[in-house]
Amino acid sequence: MQCQSNYHGTRGGEEKLTIMIDTGNRIAAKAAIMAKPEVVAAYPITPQTTLVEAIAEYVARGEYKGEFICVESEHSAMCACIGASAAGSRTFTATSSHGLLLMHEMLHWAALARLPVVMCNINRVIGPGWNIWTDENDSISQRDTGWIQFYCSSNQEIFDTVIQSFKLAEHEKIVLPVMINLNAFILSHTSMPAEIPEQRVVDEFLGKHIAHWKSDIDNPTTFGNIIGPAYYYKVRRAMQQSHLRAKKLIPQIAKDWKKSSGYFHGDLLEYYKCEGAEDILLSMGAIGAESKIAINELQNEGQKIGLARVRVLRPFPTEEIIKLGKQANLIVIDRNISVGLEGVLFNEVKAALFGTSDIKATGFIAGLGGKDVTYKDIKSMCRKAIQGTSKAQEWYAMED
Amino acid sequence: MKKFSVETSLSYPKKGAMGKTGSWRVFKPILDKKKCVKCLRCWIFCPESSIHREKDDSVSIDYEFCKGCGVCANECNVKAIIMEREEAKKN
Numbered sequence: 325m326q327c328q329s330n331y332h333g334t335r336g337g338e339e340k341l342t343i344m345i346d347t348g349n350r351i352a353a354k355a356a357i358m359a360k361p362e363v364v365a366a367y368p369i370t371p372q373t374t375l376v377e378a379i380a381e382y383v384a385r386g387e388y389k390g391e392f393i394c395v396e397s398e399h400s401a402m403c404a405c406i407g408a409s410a411a412g413s414r415t416f417t418a419t420s421s422h423g424l425l426l427m428h429e430m431l432h433w434a435a436l437a438r439l440p441v442v443m444c445n446i447n448r449v450i451g452p453g454w455n456i457w458t459d460e461n462d463s464i465s466q467r468d469t470g471w472i473q474f475y476c477s478s479n480q481e482i483f484d485t486v487i488q489s490f491k492l493a494e495h496e497k498i499v500l501p502v503m504i505n506l507n508a509f510i511l512s513h514t515s516m517p518a519e520i521p522e523q524r525v526v527d528e529f530l531g532k533h534i535a536h537w538k539s540d541i542d543n544p545t546t547f548g549n550i551i552g553p554a555y556y557y558k559v560r561r562a563m564q565q566s567h568l569r570a571k572k573l574i575p576q577i578a579k580d581w582k583k584s585s586g587y588f589h590g591d592l593l594e595y596y597k598c599e600g601a602e603d604i605l606l607s608m609g610a611i612g613a614e615s616k617i618a619i620n621e622l623q624n625e626g627q628k629i630g631l632a633r634v635r636v637l638r639p640f641p642t643e644e645i646i647k648l649g650k651q652a653n654l655i656v657i658d659r660n661i662s663v664g665l666e667g668v669l670f671n672e673v674k675a676a677l678f679g680t681s682d683i684k685a686t687g688f689i690a691g692l693g694g695k696d697v698t699y700k701d702i703k704s705m706c707r708k709a710i711q712g713t714s715k716a717q718e719w720y721a722m723e724d
Numbered sequence: 725m726k727k728f729s730v731e732t733s734l735s736y737p738k739k740g741a742m743g744k745t746g747s748w749r750v751f752k753p754i755l756d757k758k759k760c761v762k763c764l765r766c767w768i769f770c771p772e773s774s775i776h777r778e779k780d781d782s783v784s785i786d787y788e789f790c791k792g793c794g795v796c797a798n799e800c801n802v803k804a805i806i807m808e809r810e811e812a813k814k815n
Binding site for chain 2: 436437438496499536537543544545546547548549550551555556558559562
């Protein structure tokens with residue numbers, strides 16, 4: 325396979341750029357506001373709070389002209405977004421952890437109603453015990469709602485992904501809600517530079533929101549009403565087909581974004597030094613960024629190892645995983661667990677490989693409850709996997 | 725009527741989109757036209773638009789779509805509508 329690392333291109337042309345050094349949350353808010361949603365409805369929850377506060381600041385300064393609805397719960401936030409989207413508006417919200425779980429029913433609703441709501445979710449632990457640090461079990465537990473799911477690993481990627489998500493969600497071949505996940509604190513509260521293009525660039529890229537269906541008194545319809553089994557069967561298949569189309573459209577939209585803004589974040593996986601690798605590490609989110617340092621050091625030590633960071637969990641990049649499985653043994657680090665089975669990425673990677681490869685796949689659970697996963701930990705996990713000394717689906721660094 | 729291309733549960737206005745719902749009925753509203761004072765409360769409250777209003781404000785019941793919910797009988801102030809059990813269908 326062709327491995328490439330094309331994530332560090334600089335923006336070309338004579339464009340005026342702003343370098344914004346700020347937290348993941350505030351850069352996500354900046355991106356959302358630049359996309360000019362007609363409606364934002366959100367309820368604050370740690371660690372998403374500063375994102376909503378940033379949007380409130382845009383409202384206070386008169387820089388955001390849309391409707392900002394302060395609701396009384398996350399369930400209401402999603403309901404407000406559904407209503408606004410069904411009325412033909414571009415909509416945005418953000419949440420985290422228990423807030424996301426409270427939305428659960430309405431997440432299904434937004435996806436089945438084919439409403440292109442865009443949402444940032446800050447990956448935070450689910451209680452009890454009460455804990456505000458990061459792990460991915462909140463969004464993983466919403467995996468089957470029909471939402472497209474991105475996992476970011478830098479503030480620049482958050483900015484680019486939020487903008488692209490509006491384009492993707494509203495694309496006539498997709499028309500689905502999109503969730504952009506960022507790790508609590510590691511991304512949400514960590515300042516990093518991000519290059520922000522001019523407003524004009526975003527306006528031209530996204531265009532005006534065109535609703536593919538909406539409540540319209542001149543064209544009355546009933547939506548969300550009873551449909552028989554045969555029709556419902558079709559509705560589900562249509563969602564699946566849109567997800568499969570998204571696999572091609574995500575990189576395409578990212579290429580278009582690169583043309584107008586200069587930055588490319590858009591493959592289903594980010595490949596890092598995979599050429600000639602005999603082992604490839606798979607991970608998501610912030611661990612994926614930390615893994616680059618581990619890969620550099622392991623390569624300096626003579627290991628033939630590369631990194632494939634999964635950016636998109638739904639739709640699942642099955643074909644890309646199969647290609648990786650033909651090249652190298654795979655090591656998977658999961659910051660989540662499907663209790664009673666194993667890490668979700670590990671499980672899905674193995675399912676993708678079924679019948680196509682006889683390589684070795686090694687899975688680790690790490691960093692649950694926000695436990696730190698440093699590049700040293702990642703190196704240690706990789707060494708164990710390569711030497712074959714890890715247990716099946718090992719809980720890394722468990723202190724008994 | 726403009727049709728949307730998105731495949732979700734959207735229904736367009738059409739008489740009896742869910743079929744002849746009158747077959748669901750267990751209790752049947754019977755209207756006594758002599759008692760009816762043409763107040764139109766039944767016509768307003770019928771959730772299925774199964775009460776038809778004539779030009780002289782007299783009403784009739786569309787048994788093809790009336791599900792037999794009994795709202796009309798409940799709303800009728802002069803008891804011009806009573807609910808009767810449907811006869812058991814012959815197999």
